[in-house]
Amino acid sequence: MASRSDPYGVKSFNKQVATNVYEQVHHVSRDKRGQVMGTRGGFRGCTVWFTGLSGAGKTTISFALEEYLCHRGIPSYSLDGDNLRKGLNKNLGFTQEDREENIRRVSEVSKLFADGGVVCLTSFISPYAKDRDQARKVHEDNGLKFFEIYVDTSLDVCESRDVKGLYKKARAGLIKGFTGIDSKYEAPERPDLVIHGGKDGIDICVQDVVKLLQAHEIIPQSAVESVKELFVPADKVEIARQEAEALPCLNITKLDTQWLQVLSEGWASPLNGFMREEEFLQCQHFGCLLDVSTDTTSINGTVNALRRKVQNIRGMTNQSVPIVLPVSTEDKERLQAADAFALSYEGKRLAILRNPEFYEHRKEERCCRQWGTNHPDHPYIKMVHESGDWLAGGDIEVLEKIIWNDGLEEYRLTPNQLRARFNKMGADAVFAFQLRNPIHNGHALLMQDTKKTLLKRGYKKPVLLLHPLGGWTKADDVPLHIRMKQHHAVMDEGVLDPASTVLAIFPSPMMYAGPTEVQWHAKARMATGAHFYIVGRDPAGMPHPDKTKDLYEHTHGRKVLTMAPGLTQLEIIPFRVAAYNTKKKSMEFFDPEKKEEFDFISGTRMRKIARAGENPPTGFMAPKAWTVLVDYYTSLAKQ
Numbered sequence: 001m002a003s004r005s006d007p008y009g010v011k012s013f014n015k016q017v018a019t020n021v022y023e024q025v026h027h028v029s030r031d032k033r034g035q036v037m038g039t040r041g042g043f044r045g046c047t048v049w050f051t052g053l054s055g056a057g058k059t060t061i062s063f064a065l066e067e068y069l070c071h072r073g074i075p076s077y078s079l080d081g082d083n084l085r086k087g088l089n090k091n092l093g094f095t096q097e098d099r100e101e102n103i104r105r106v107s108e109v110s111k112l113f114a115d116g117g118v119v120c121l122t123s124f125i126s127p128y129a130k131d132r133d134q135a136r137k138v139h140e141d142n143g144l145k146f147f148e149i150y151v152d153t154s155l156d157v158c159e160s161r162d163v164k165g166l167y168k169k170a171r172a173g174l175i176k177g178f179t180g181i182d183s184k185y186e187a188p189e190r191p192d193l194v195i196h197g198g199k200d201g202i203d204i205c206v207q208d209v210v211k212l213l214q215a216h217e218i219i220p221q222s223a224v225e226s227v228k229e230l231f232v233p234a235d236k237v238e239i240a241r242q243e244a245e246a247l248p249c250l251n252i253t254k255l256d257t258q259w260l261q262v263l264s265e266g267w268a269s270p271l272n273g274f275m276r277e278e279e280f281l282q283c284q285h286f287g288c289l290l291d292v293s294t295d296t297t298s299i300n301g302t303v304n305a306l307r308r309k310v311q312n313i314r315g316m317t318n319q320s321v322p323i324v325l326p327v328s329t330e331d332k333e334r335l336q337a338a339d340a341f342a343l344s345y346e347g348k349r350l351a352i353l354r355n356p357e358f359y360e361h362r363k364e365e366r367c368c369r370q371w372g373t374n375h376p377d378h379p380y381i382k383m384v385h386e387s388g389d390w391l392a393g394g395d396i397e398v399l400e401k402i403i404w405n406d407g408l409e410e411y412r413l414t415p416n417q418l419r420a421r422f423n424k425m426g427a428d429a430v431f432a433f434q435l436r437n438p439i440h441n442g443h444a445l446l447m448q449d450t451k452k453t454l455l456k457r458g459y460k461k462p463v464l465l466l467h468p469l470g471g472w473t474k475a476d477d478v479p480l481h482i483r484m485k486q487h488h489a490v491m492d493e494g495v496l497d498p499a500s501t502v503l504a505i506f507p508s509p510m511m512y513a514g515p516t517e518v519q520w521h522a523k524a525r526m527a528t529g530a531h532f533y534i535v536g537r538d539p540a541g542m543p544h545p546d547k548t549k550d551l552y553e554h555t556h557g558r559k560v561l562t563m564a565p566g567l568t569q570l571e572i573i574p575f576r577v578a579a580y581n582t583k584k585k586s587m588e589f590f591d592p593e594k595k596e597e598f599d600f601i602s603g604t605r606m607r608k609i610a611r612a613g614e615n616p617p618t619g620f621m622a623p624k625a626w627t628v629l630v631d632y633y634t635s636l637a638k639q
Contacts, residue, residue, distance in 0.1 A: 057197030318566030442578030514552030
């Protein structure tokens with residue numbers, strides 16, 4: 001019963017009062033929970049305990065980490081000090097005894113979350129070392145991992161933030177026993193990690209914790225937001241170049257070189273090079289790469305070894321299209337005994353491929369799986385059938401960034417360069433728009449509307465990644481340099497805000513593989529740190545080669561993206577149909593109730609108007625951008 005000196009009966013909470021209480025053993029094991037919790041196999045239950053002064057950034061970092069983990073299929077939950085004091089701990093004050101009881105309860109609750117397979121994130125000042133040590137003991141006594149994270153933010157910084165006005169009240173004597181002012185905070189002597197909430201940004205702090213959890217096998221490699229560049233370190237380039245000159249050489253095509261650029265810059269992370277057969281099979285049959293634990297060993301032959309690997313899958317990465325290197329039979333026989341060989345394009349040695357693995361290029365099967373057709377008139381399928389009968393997989397080391405000398409290099413930003421650009425701009429959300437065609441005001445409307453939506457959701461500085469595809473495209477598509485000029489004109493006229501837009505080139509070739517390929521387009525943008533992806537009406541689609549219909553149903557790309565494994569960290573912004581409103585003389589989102597007011601201007605019709613040197617309806621496209629297209633089609637007519 002409560003007393004005056006102990007009004008809440010807190011002291012008794014630390015004792016086992018109830019009798020005839022027996023622990024009940026769960027029928028469901030932690031391993032079984034690990035199989036069904038989240039989208040990644042393996043038990044990950046643990047507690048990440050953030051401690052630090054009020055205003056240090058504990059809750060902000062905890063909530064950002066929770067979002068990061070949940071978006072990657074890892075169940076997590078944040079326990080916040082204020083939230084618990086409104087419910088479970090609402091009968092506790094801020095005396096030393098009450099604070100001890102507060103932390104004791106949180107320790108027990110977080111232990112239950114962890115035992116359930118959840119990564120439990122706690123954000124509590126927890127000023128006393130003995131309470132935090134007890135929290136650790138509660139977990140470790142039950143075989144659960146516990147990580148003490150010290151958010152080391154100076155008192156000056158915390159006081160300058162003072163979001164809740166508590167420091168001001170404490171300084172005025174209105175709050176007694178306030179940690180850091182008139183109550184001591186015992187900083188951890190040996191925390192598992194120290195993060196500097198007053199110096200480093202939220203993303204850096206989150207990644208520091210992610211690296212810790214990865215090191216302790218809580219988070220699989222496939223869930224870590226990292227870019228795997230495949231360049232030779234700067235201080236070893238000259239040695240590698242000399243080695244490349246001495247190695248046997250494989251001459252590769254322009255298309256192969258574009259894929260080499262994609263790999264080298266980290267767009268296809270975590271690939272180490274052109275796909276080996278096992279990676280190719282995972283891509284073709286599962287649409288993803290499996291993150292398999294490294295202790296896998298062969299038991300009684302290959303089939304059992306593969307079964308063992310399935311049991312040790314810790315995660316996966318979406319990879320819907322194969323990135324492979326076709327070689328001829330002649331080249332395969334010439335190089336198959338080599339431990340390494342150089343890759344050369346137009347007489348220049350670009351990279352070294354190590355530990356090569358050659359396997360059959362089953363072209364018909366590949367095409368049917370990737371495109372859903374083997375039609376010989378599909379432009380990329382045609383190139384597949386004209387390529388080598390073997391595929392060479394292996395780790396690559398690229399000597400330097402691949403340059404095309406076409407005057408557009410300033411726009412060819414790598415994922416890491418884009419991340420740095422967004423960070424410099426202070427972006428708190430990045431939304432990407434993939435395109436291979438000129439921009440009209442309907443496209444711009446969708447991008448403008450996305451920005452407005454993100455601002456309404458509380459983001460302060462959403463940034464658009466305008467990211468035209470810059471690799472191979474079919475002959476009748478508008479060339480890259482014309483598209484870039486047209487995109488610039490759109491920005492120059494203020495249709496898109498240059499201050500919050502980054503125009504860059506995505507180096508991937510275009511495959512016209514519909515919903516299969518659109519997953520690749522989205523996955524690659526994740527490497528830039530993009531949070532949102534705008535998907536178009538018929539992404540990566542084209543007319544059927546027999547001219548009877550479209551090759552893919554135009555809504556399937558959007559639908560597939562919302563379900564695709566390994567893309568949960570991206571929020572998909574669905575395409576909204578825009579058409580020309582003849583009354584308002586502008587592009588508007590289509591309203592079926594007023595369909596008589598709308599005119600759908602197709603790409604074919606747009607090109608016909610441009611070839612004729614005429615102007616489209618006012619408001620369809622920025623005038624300067626339209627002039628770029630007219631000039632291009634006029635030049636074609638002269639040729």
